[in-house]
Amino acid sequence: MxxxxxxxxxxxxxxxxxxxxxxxxxxxxARINPNNESSPFKMNYQKTIFIEYPNGGQLFETLRGQEWSxxxxxxxxxxxxxxxxxxxxxxxxxxxxxxxITDLNVSYDIHLKARNINTSVDYRVIIxxxxxxxxxxEDSQKTLIDLGWRGLSTTQEVVIDxxxxxxxxxxxxxxxxxxxxxxxxxxxxxxxxRNLIDANFIxxxxxxxxxxxxxxxxxxxxxxxxxxxxxxxGYVVSSWTMGESSIREGRQVERIFEAxxxxxxxxxxxxxxxxxxxxxxxIGFGALDTFDGVEIAGVTPTPPEDYATTSTGDFxxxxxxxxxxxxxxxxxxxxxxxxRALKNEKTGQxxxxxxxxxxxxxxxxxxxxxxxxxxxxxADGTDYQQTRSxxxxxxxxxxxxxxxxxxxxxxxxxxxxxxAASAEMGSECDCAMQxxxxxxxxxxxxADICKEQVNSMN
Numbered sequence: 001m002x003x004x005x006x007x008x009x010x011x012x013x014x015x016x017x018x019x020x021x022x023x024x025x026x027x028x029x030a031r032i033n034p035n036n037e038s039s040p041f042k043m044n045y046q047k048t049i050f051i052e053y054p055n056g057g058q059l060f061e062t063l064r065g066q067e068w069s070x071x072x073x074x075x076x077x078x079x080x081x082x083x084x085x086x087x088x089x090x091x092x093x094x095x096x097x098x099x100x101i102t103d104l105n106v107s108y109d110i111h112l113k114a115r116n117i118n119t120s121v122d123y124r125v126i127i128x129x130x131x132x133x134x135x136x137x138e139d140s141q142k143t144l145i146d147l148g149w150r151g152l153s154t155t156q157e158v159v160i161d162x163x164x165x166x167x168x169x170x171x172x173x174x175x176x177x178x179x180x181x182x183x184x185x186x187x188x189x190x191x192x193x194r195n196l197i198d199a200n201f202i203x204x205x206x207x208x209x210x211x212x213x214x215x216x217x218x219x220x221x222x223x224x225x226x227x228x229x230x231x232x233x234g235y236v237v238s239s240w241t242m243g244e245s246s247i248r249e250g251r252q253v254e255r256i257f258e259a260x261x262x263x264x265x266x267x268x269x270x271x272x273x274x275x276x277x278x279x280x281x282x283i284g285f286g287a288l289d290t291f292d293g294v295e296i297a298g299v300t301p302t303p304p305e306d307y308a309t310t311s312t313g314d315f316x317x318x319x320x321x322x323x324x325x326x327x328x329x330x331x332x333x334x335x336x337x338x339x340r341a342l343k344n345e346k347t348g349q350x351x352x353x354x355x356x357x358x359x360x361x362x363x364x365x366x367x368x369x370x371x372x373x374x375x376x377x378x379a380d381g382t383d384y385q386q387t388r389s390x391x392x393x394x395x396x397x398x399x400x401x402x403x404x405x406x407x408x409x410x411x412x413x414x415x416x417x418x419x420a421a422s423a424e425m426g427s428e429c430d431c432a433m434q435x436x437x438x439x440x441x442x443x444x445x446x447a448d449i450c451k452e453q454v455n456s457m458n
Contacts, residue, residue: 025255025273026199028150030131032282034143034299038102038132043152045125045196049168050270051179052118057265062178063114070171072161073107076129080160081106084127084197087154095203096294097148098136104129108165112175119179121172123196125165127152136296145282148294151203155195166195168271188259188269201276202242207288207295210240210278214285214303236302238286243277 030041053060074081085104092099109124136144157164164170169192172180183189215237254274261267284299445451 026202026276028152028199028202028276028278028280030150030280032131032134032145032280034135034138034145034283038130039134040128041131042126042128043199045123045127045198047123047168047196047271047273049121049123049192050118050268050272051121052268052270053265054117054268055265057267058263059179059182059265059267063119063176066112066114066119066176068112068175070110070163070175071108072163073105074160075105076103078106078160080158084154084158084160085129087156087158088127088152091151091153092149095148095151096292097146099131099134099146099149102130102132106160106165108160108163110163110165110171121168123165123168123171125158125196127197136291141300143284143299144289144291145286145297145299146294147207147280147297148203150278150280151200153195153198153200158197166197168192168194168196182261182263182267183269186259186261188261188267191257191259191269191271194257194271199276202278205242205276205278207240207280207297210242210280212238212240212286214238216303235283236285236300238282238284238297238299240280240286241278243275 025046027044027046028041029043030039032039051059051063076082076085081104084106085101088104089100092101105128107126107128109122111122113120131149134146134149136146138144154166156166157170158166163174169180169183169189172183172192183192254272256270256272258268258270261269282297282299284301285303286297286299287304289296289298
């Protein structure tokens with residue numbers, strides 16, 4: 001039983017670790033078509049900052065009842081969006097990639113809400129655009145595509161519609177200057193000054209650690225997500241995903257930064273940004289490689305013959321099947337052991353067959369009530385020595401044998417028994433219950449108290 005509980009806990013732990021998800025700090029989604037000059041991509045940057053005032057204070061009074069949102073969108077015609085696009089392209093080049101962003105749209109949503117014990121500020125910036133110049137070389141058999149552009153980040157200010165979006169402290173300074181004054185020049189300011197548009201971890205996590213899958217059927221629904229016609233039906237679609245805790249990617253944890261501010265009261269500032277996630281798709285079967293320190297993929301219309309590896313490139317499918325077989329054997333052995341242990345447990349009727357028992361009443365009425373006590377004994381005594389109770393052995397216990405049924409007293413004898421019921425009811429003496437005896441020497445009551453009374457009279 002303890003082994004079963006342990007296995008259940010371990011399995012539940014693996015499920016929890018493998019399936020837990022949350023709001024991601026940076027979430028990438030890109031679909032690359034090597035046959036086109038450009039392909040769409042999307043990046044979602046999110047962060048939440050908590051301002052805590054557990055003891056109240058002036059900061060609580062400043063933020064009391066405050067709630068507001070700043071929401072907006074802008075396209076590549078906006079000077080701020082153009083500046084952001086230049087910053088991202090500069091970062092891509094510094095990472096060694098030749099790809100570049102040719103079109104960009106930005107949407108942002110900043111929301112502040114004050115509560116009794118804390119205030120939360122949620123920051124969200126989404127960029128969507130077109131990526132081009134990602135094809136390195138191509139021939140009739142293979143196309144090499146550049147995948148080193150994934151770290152779409154900037155450490156510069158991003159000002160769109162008059163709002164600076166990359167550093168959370170700037171929004172607070174413009175919208176809540178009295179509250180921001182509590183943090184300027186303190187350690188808490190460094191928490192607010194961590195830039196939001198940061199996807200470096202997505203680039204730092206090698207694609208060989210991402211989960212790799214490919215669809216050899218080219219489903220038409222997938223074709224629509226690439227903005228293509230149904231003509232690609234039958235093409236291979238490759239996908240790489242990252243973001244969950246696993247043996248290869250490691251344990252993904254939230255990035256939390258915290259600082260305290262001592263003013264009129266103790267205030268705490270905490271920044272929470274969850275682990276990043278990436279989804280990268282490409283038309284064709286992608287085989288990963290590295291070129292001049294930049295990760296690339298060689299894309300072919302169909303997978304190689306006898307392909308039997310996962311995303312690591314050197315993990316044979318035979319090992320996967322072997323692990324599955326070991327798991328099946330272990331599961332079968334576990335159930336066999338459990339079934340054997342269950343059979344060994346003593347359950348149900350043990351000892352004498354109930355069909356060989358007969359019951360008789362041991363209670364009688366007296367004083368206007370009657371109990372329902374009874375006992376059981378063997379219908380015959382043929383095998384009594386084999387089935388009798390251990391405690392009936394005089395060498396093991398001093399317990400007296402079961403009482404034998406008394407003969408029914410006559411009317412004359414009954415008159416001498418002062419605590420007996422009427423003879424017509426066939427009841428027994430209940431002096432033992434009453435705790436007193438009114439019998440004389442002619443009474444044949446079997447109760448101990450009556451026997452003592454008779455002996456004393458003799």
